[in-house]
Every structure is written in structure tokens, then in C-alpha cells.
Amino acid sequence: MEPLKHECGVAMIRLLKPLEYYEQKYGTWMYGLNKLYLLMEKQHNRGQEGAGLACVKLEATPGEEYMFRERALGTGAITEIFGTVQSNFKDLSSEKLHDADFAKRNLPFAGELYMGHLRYSTTGKSGISYVHPFLRRNNWRAKNLALCGNFNMTNVDEIFDRITETGQHPRRYSDTSIMLEQVGHRLDREVERLFRDCEVKGLKGMDITHAIEDQIDLVNVLKTSSDIWDGGYVICGITGSGESFSFRDPWGIRPAFYYHDDEIVVLASERPVIQTAMNVAGEDVKELNPGEAILVDKRGNIRLAQINEPKSIKPCSFERIYFSRGSDKDIYNERKALGSNLVQPILKAIDNDLRNTVFSFIPNTAEVAFYGMLEAFNKYLNRLKMKKITSADHPLKDEELEKILSMRIRSEKVAIKDIKLRTFIAEGNTRNDLAAHVYDITYGSIVPHVDNLVVIDDSIVRGTTLKQSIIGILDRLHPKKIVIVSSSPQVRYPDYYGIDMARMNEFIAFRATVELLKERNMCNIIKEAYRKSKEQQNLPKEQIVNYVKELYAPFTDEEIAAKMVELLTPEGTKAKVEIVYQPLEGLHDACPNHNGDWYFTGDYPTPGGNKLVNEAFITYMEKVYCD
Numbered sequence: 001m002e003p004l005k006h007e008c009g010v011a012m013i014r015l016l017k018p019l020e021y022y023e024q025k026y027g028t029w030m031y032g033l034n035k036l037y038l039l040m041e042k043q044h045n046r047g048q049e050g051a052g053l054a055c056v057k058l059e060a061t062p063g064e065e066y067m068f069r070e071r072a073l074g075t076g077a078i079t080e081i082f083g084t085v086q087s088n089f090k091d092l093s094s095e096k097l098h099d100a101d102f103a104k105r106n107l108p109f110a111g112e113l114y115m116g117h118l119r120y121s122t123t124g125k126s127g128i129s130y131v132h133p134f135l136r137r138n139n140w141r142a143k144n145l146a147l148c149g150n151f152n153m154t155n156v157d158e159i160f161d162r163i164t165e166t167g168q169h170p171r172r173y174s175d176t177s178i179m180l181e182q183v184g185h186r187l188d189r190e191v192e193r194l195f196r197d198c199e200v201k202g203l204k205g206m207d208i209t210h211a212i213e214d215q216i217d218l219v220n221v222l223k224t225s226s227d228i229w230d231g232g233y234v235i236c237g238i239t240g241s242g243e244s245f246s247f248r249d250p251w252g253i254r255p256a257f258y259y260h261d262d263e264i265v266v267l268a269s270e271r272p273v274i275q276t277a278m279n280v281a282g283e284d285v286k287e288l289n290p291g292e293a294i295l296v297d298k299r300g301n302i303r304l305a306q307i308n309e310p311k312s313i314k315p316c317s318f319e320r321i322y323f324s325r326g327s328d329k330d331i332y333n334e335r336k337a338l339g340s341n342l343v344q345p346i347l348k349a350i351d352n353d354l355r356n357t358v359f360s361f362i363p364n365t366a367e368v369a370f371y372g373m374l375e376a377f378n379k380y381l382n383r384l385k386m387k388k389i390t391s392a393d394h395p396l397k398d399e400e401l402e403k404i405l406s407m408r409i410r411s412e413k414v415a416i417k418d419i420k421l422r423t424f425i426a427e428g429n430t431r432n433d434l435a436a437h438v439y440d441i442t443y444g445s446i447v448p449h450v451d452n453l454v455v456i457d458d459s460i461v462r463g464t465t466l467k468q469s470i471i472g473i474l475d476r477l478h479p480k481k482i483v484i485v486s487s488s489p490q491v492r493y494p495d496y497y498g499i500d501m502a503r504m505n506e507f508i509a510f511r512a513t514v515e516l517l518k519e520r521n522m523c524n525i526i527k528e529a530y531r532k533s534k535e536q537q538n539l540p541k542e543q544i545v546n547y548v549k550e551l552y553a554p555f556t557d558e559e560i561a562a563k564m565v566e567l568l569t570p571e572g573t574k575a576k577v578e579i580v581y582q583p584l585e586g587l588h589d590a591c592p593n594h595n596g597d598w599y600f601t602g603d604y605p606t607p608g609g610n611k612l613v614n615e616a617f618i619t620y621m622e623k624v625y626c627d
Contacts, residue, residue, distance in 0.1 A: 008132070008150045008498070009046030009118035010236050010256070011039035011273075014244050014265040016300040019100035019110065021263075029100040029110065033085065035266065035277055036114045040078050042273035045325065046150075047118030050131035051077035053085070054146040057104065057111035058242045058298065062206075067144050067240050068108045071131040078118070085109045113238045117148035134176055136184040142191045142213050144240030147180045150254050150269055151233030152498040154608025155541065159228055179225075183237065186221040213241040213298050219305045222247055222293060226308060230541070230608035232316065232497030234269065234288075247293030250308040251605045252315045253497045253596060255324070256288040265296050272327040282329055314596035314605035317587060318499060321488045322458050326368050336372030337590035338487040338582060339456060343376045345580045349483045350452045354381065355407070356480070357452040358445065360414035362470065366458045369487040370411075373456055377409045412445040414477070415455060415470065438469045441477055448478035453575075456485040460564075460579065463508035467568045471577060481576045489584050489600040490560060492552060496604075496612045504548070504620040512563035513551050514625070525550060530621045533614050541611035546602045548617050557581055 013032045015022065022031035036053065052071035060066035072080040088108050089097060096102050103110035117132035132148035153159065153175040163182050194212040203211055222245065226235075232253030236246040246267050248256050258267040259274050268274050271285045288294060291308040316323075320334050350357050359377070361370035388404050389396065396404075417439055446453055453474060460466065466484065474482050490509040504510050517526055529547040536544050552560070561579045569577045584600060598604045604613065 009040070009043035009269045010148055010150050010234055010246070010267070011036055011043065011114075011116040011269075012236050012238075012244060012246055012265075012267040013039070013114040014296045014300070015112040016260075016263055016265065019104055019112070023098060023100040028098070029103050032112065032114050032264070033082075033109060035264070036116050037078070037082050038277040039266070039268050039273055040116045040118060042276055042325075043118055043269060044078065046269060046323065048075045048077075049073065050119040050128070051081055051117065052119075052131050052133050052148070053081055053114065053116045054133040054135070054148075054238060055109045055111040055115075056113040056146075056238050056240060056242060058113070060141075064105075065108065066111075066141065067135070067137075067146065068111070069133060069135055069146065070109075071128055071133075073128055073131065077131075113242065113244050115146060115148060115236055115238050115244075117236075130176070132176065134180045136180055138188075138240075140191055140212075140240075141209065142216055142239060142241040142243075143184070143188055145180065145184050145187055145237060146239075147176070147183060147235065147237045149176070149179075149233055149235040150256075150498060151175070151231060151235065151249075152496060153179070153229060153231040153233070154496045154606060154612050155228070155230040158230075162228060175231075179229075179235070183221065183225045183235075186225045187218075187239070190216060190218075190221050216241065216243060216297075218243055218245050218295055219293070219307065222307045230606045236267065242298035243295070245293055245295045246288070247307050248288040248290060250291035250311045251596075252290030252310070252313045253605060254316065255319055257285050258288065258294050259285045260302055265294070265302060267294065270324050270328065272325050272329075276327075312605050314598070315594040316497065316596045317591050317594045318459075318488075318495070318596075318599065320591045320594050321587075322365055323499075326365075332368055334591045334594075335368035335458075335487070336375065338586065339369035339372030339374075340376035341586035341590055342373055342456070342485055342487065342580065342582060343380055345583075346373075346454055346483065346485060347380075349578050349580050350454065350481070353452060354409065356447070356450055357410065357454055358414065358479075359409065359411045359454045360445075360456075362415055362439075362455060362457040363417040366456050366487060369458060370456050373485075374409060374411055381407060381409055410451075412442060414442050414445050414453065414474065416440045416442065438465065439473050441473050443477070446477050446479055449480055451479055452481045452483060453477065453479035454483045454485060456487060458486070459488040459491060460484070460486045460508065460581075461491045462506050463564065463568045467570060471568065471573060472570045475570075475573045475575050479575045481578065483578050483580055485580045487582050489582050489587055489597075490557060491599050493546075493548065493599050493602045493604075493613055494616050495599050496609050497606075499599075504616050505624050508564050508567065509560055510551075512560050512567055513555065515567065516555055516559065516563050517551065520554075522554060525554065526621075526625070530618070533617050533621075536614065537618065541607040544607065544610040544614050546604065546610050546613050548613060549602045557583070 013036050015032045019029040023029040050073045055068045057066040070081040070084050115133055119131055133146040136145040138144050156175050159178050191212055194215055198208045198211050233249045234254045234256040238244045257271040257274055259278055266274050274285045275282055290310040290313055291306055293305050293307045296302050320331050324331050326332050361367055385404050491507055492509045529550045532547045565577050565579055604610050
């Protein structure tokens with residue numbers, strides 16, 4: 001499939017012991033920094049447009065810097081930011097490099113709190129100024145805030161209006177900047193409340209500072225900041241006074257996992273990266289519940305708090321199908337189940353001709369579903385063999401028995417992702433020719449004009465790679481039939497919670513449906529859906545209905561898939577082509593605890609999702625659609 005961008009990956013480290021402890025036990029005071037690097041590198045799949053890290057030193061004296069940040073752009077950003085950090089230590093003698101007390105007093109990034117971020121842009125905004133973490137500076141240590149997250153907000157306009165009503169003036173109209181100002185504003189109010197209490201008690205000077213930092217309550221800050229937020233998010237933050245927090249949206253759309261012992265608190269977007277970095281069992285890594293936060297105060301006290309009450313719980317199923325690492329035990333089994341659930345529709349597509357069918361997969365994310373598919377077909381074939389043997393009306397001869405037992409599922413690595421072609425250097429037909437060679441094939445892997453070729457992919461969103469490369473290159477093997485299998489259902493609707501699926505016309509399922517409506521003289525359905533969408537455009541988001549569903553209602557999945565084949569099959573293709581999709585029931589069976597399926601069903605978990613799909617459809621009608 002054509003890669004989808006995903007926003008984003010987070011990692012946090014809170015050391016619970018002095019730096020000297022880690023120097024003595026692990027041979028380096030950089031223990032936390034090294035663990036952050038591992039957590040970020042192991043989540044490289046979640047963001048390759050930029051990366052950043054922030055660090056806070058505890059107990060710095062006035063005049064000493066205590067909050068540090070480093071950011072970089074590009075696929076090598078992780079290496080670059082950690083290289084920059086390490087460059088501060090390269091000229092030190094071995095004695096000083098292992099002197100934790102010296103590091104604490106003199107070296108940047110020698111702290112106890114670390115926060116890292118990996119970025120993919122889903123809004124089209126790029127550049128170093130959009131790379132997390134974002135910083136909000138202040139002379140009061142407790143008012144300094146660094147924020148990062150894995151999120152996309154659907155109601156930025158509402159959030160912007162609320163904070164401007166309080167007199168704030170955000171410098172950018174982006175969800176990250178606005179959220180930073182909103183949380184920062186509530187943090188300011190919390191500090192000022194405590195300051196007034198300290199004055200009443202007669203405290204002076206640094207006694208006020210210490211009293212504020214000892215009493216600050218971030219739970220109230222987060223509750224009053226996030227009550228209006230609509231979207232999928234995991235937000236992480238650290239303050240200059242040593243508070244750290246991470247909390248999850250109340251719908252449970254975006255994931256967050258944590259681990260802690262008496263030495264360290266760790267948080268990341270994925271469970272197996274914590275298991276690998278910390279060498280702990282899966283059951284030791286916990287998942288934040290929807291609307292829940294994990295907070296660590298200045299003294300290292302850990303607590304969980306319910307920031308927002310859970311709402312309609314809809315964890316993102318695309319995390320399981322595609323984005324998260326397949327090394328997670330549960331995700332691995334779920335992806336295998338997605339493949340195994342496809343046996344019956346594939347048998348129908350190949351007319352039950354297993355003897356003359358070769359199975360393969362599109363590298364690389366569909367590989368696990370491929371294994372599940374093969375296991376299920378082997379079980380099916382074993383049942384078929386048993387039936388032939390037990391139902392025979394005479395004792396089977398050796399050659400008859402051998403013929404039955406020799407039946408097998410044929411699998412080959414047919415498609416190879418050969419190179420990452422730099423198609424941007426070419427224009428016109430040359431560019432298209434380069435794109436057609438992103439994948440290569442294993443020649444001789446099937447019997448020409450005899451074998452069917454079944455190739456599984458994890459999802460088909462835009463269909464661009466299928467048309468430009470995959471179908472054409474597979475046809476060179478001269479199969480009798482090419483069956484493209486998607487381990488996920490048809491992607492019909494945009495995502496607004498952190499995946500770069502935003503425009504209606506990008507989806508091959510949507511384009512195929514519009515073509516069917518035009519062919520069958522049913523354009524009135526399109527126009528009526530537009531009229532209804534336009535009429536509700538200015539309603540509160542809670543009242544908006546997703547009328548795009550009405551376009552799909554007249555057709556079966558098979559009808560839409562057949563039209564996709566027409567749109568995606570390159571001219572001159574010799575083999576018959578069919579696309580088989582995972583049924584929605586198969587998805588829910590394989591991923592029972594992750595029922596967020598809005599990209600397939602249009603059932604958005606938040607009102608903001610309905611609002612944005614309404615706007616996307618109106619934009620499509622007014623800028624793209626024509627009779």
C-alpha cells in the first residue's frame with residue numbers, strides 16, 4: 001500500500017533516583033537519556049518528518065539553566081538531536097564524564113526528566129517551528145512548560161475562541177500552539193493561586209517558590225484545560241519545577257503505555273518498545289485508560305488520576321492493522337486473525353482452485369496477516385483431506401492416498417519492495433515509469449496462464465500504488481487471475497484523529513461509489529447529500545449528521561470493489577483482477593478491543609469528526625465534483 005503518515009510518537013522518562021545512583025549501578029549518569037533514545041528509535045515508524053526532546057534538571061539554583069530542548073527535521077532527526085546533545089560531552093575527560101555531580105551542575109541535558117517526540121505532519125504544516133516539544137517560558141520555574149503529543153484536534157476553532165476570550169493572543173493557529181497556551185494559562189492561574197496563599201501565610205523569597213512547587217496540582221490544570229477538547233490525543237508535558245504528566249483522550253482513540261519501578265517511570269505510544277527498552281514482561285507494562293493521566297510530582301510521587309470521564313470508547317483499529325509495531329503480542333495475533341478471517345471470500349474469488357493458486361503478500365506490513373491467512377488455509381486443507389479420506393467408498397490405494405496427502409498450500413515471496421525510488425527528480429511519464437518499479441517480482445514463481453495469484457495487503461486507501469506499480473508488475477508473471485486481498489475493510493471516510501486521510505476524493509472507495517452513482521443515473525443521491533450537508537454547516541458540531549453515508553447505501557461491498565478494479569487496473573493488463581476486502585465483522589472479530597472503525601463506517605466517536613467530514617464533503621462538491 002502507499003504509506004500513510006501518522007501523528008505521532010511520544011516517549012517520557014522520569015528518573016526517581018539521583019544521577020549518582022545510575023552512574024554507580026549502570027556505569028553512566030546518562031541512563032535516562034540512553035533509554036529515551038531507545039524508546040524513540042524503536043518508534044521511528046511513527047514519525048519521520050522530525051523529532052525533538054526536552055529535559056528538566058531538578059533543584060537548579062537561581063541563574064542556572066534547568067530546561068533544555070533540541071529539535072531537528074528529516075528522517076535522520078533522532079540521530080541528529082542525540083548527536084547534538086552528546087556533542088556537549090565529547091571533550092570531557094573520562095573522570096568528568098563519569099562525575100554525576102559535575103554533570104548535574106555543569107552539563108546541559110543532565111537531568112531527571114526527559115520527553116521525546118516523533119512527528120508526522122497531517123495538516124500540511126512543516127518546518128522546525130512545528131516540531132515538538134513546544135516550550136512556554138517564564139521566570140517562575142513552575143510556570144515553564146514543555147508540551148508534546150500524539151494528537152489531532154477537530155475543534156481548534158472552539159479552543160481558539162475560548163482562550164482568546166480570556167485575553168490570550170496565540171502566535172499560531174495550530175492545535176499544538178493553542179493547547180500549549182491553554183494548558184500554560186491554567187498552569188499560570190494555579191501558580192498565582194498558590195502565590196496568593198503563600199503571601200497570606202507570610203512566606204518570602206525562595207520559601208514561596210518551594211511552597212508553590214510542593215503544592216502545585218496539575219490534575220486541576222489538566223481538567224480545566226481539556227474539557228472542551230474534541231479529538232484523539234495523548235498529551236505529555238513537563239514543567240520547570242519538575243512535574244511531569246501524560247494523559248489520554250476520553251474516547252481512548254490514541255494509545256499510551258507506561259511502566260514504573262523504584263528507579264524509573266517510562267511512557268511510550270507502544271507497549272513493546274517499553275518491553276524492549278526496559279527488558280520487562282508485557283504484563284508489567286500498563287495502558288492508560290481513556291481520560292486517565294499518569295503524573296509524577298517534583299518528589300517522584302507517582303499517581304493516576306481521571307482527568308475526563310470516559311465517553312464512547314473507540315480505540316483506533318488502524319493502530320492494530322497498520323501503525324503499531326507487530327512485535328506486540330496482542331497486535332501480532334490480531335493481524336494473524338485478520339488474515340485467517342479471509343479464507344471464505346478468497347476461496348470464492350479463486351473458485352476453490354487451491355491446486356492452481358499461489359499466495360503471497362505486499363511487503364512489509366501485510367506479512368503477519370499473510371501468515372495468519374496461510375495457517376487458516378492449511379487448516380481448511382487438512383479438513384478437506386480428512387473428508388476425502390473418510391468419505392471414500394472403498395479402501396484407498398497408496399497412489400490415491402498419496403495424491404490426497406500431497407495437496408498443499410503454495411506460497412511464494414512474489415512481490416519485493418526493491419528500492420525507495422526518488423520519483424521527485426523526474427517529470428511526467430518518466431515519473432510514472434519510476435513509480436511503476438517501486439516493487440519488483442520473483443520471476444518463475446508461478447505457472448504462467450495456469451495459476452491464480454492471491455496477494456494480501458494490509459489496507460487499500462488511495463489505490464495509487466496498486467494502479468501505478470503492483471497490478472502491472474504482478475501481471476508480468478502472467479497469472480490467470482490476480483486477487484488483491486485487503487486485510488482491512490474498505491476505507492471510505494477521512495480520519496481526523498491523527499492519520500493523513502482528510503480529503504474525500506483521495507479514497508478509491510469514494511471515487512468508485514461516485515462513479516457507480518453517475519453510471520446508474522443516481523446523481524440525485526449525491527446532490528441531496530450535499531444539500532443536507534450544506535444546510536447543517538453552521539449548526540453546533542453536536543447536531544451534525546454524516547450524510548456521506550447515503551452515497552454508499554445503495555451498493556454492496558462487492559459492487560464497490562468491482563468498480564475499484566475498473567478504476568485501478570492499468571490499461572493492457574492481461575490477467576483478470578479482483579479485489580477482496582475484509583468484512584467489517586471480520587475486523588471486529590480479530591480486534592475485539594479496538595472498535596474504532598470510523599474510516600470504514602463513518603461512525604465518528606466525537607462530534608468534531610462529523611463536523612469535519614461534513615466540511616470535507618462540501619469542499620469536494622464545490623471544488624471537485626461535476627455532473
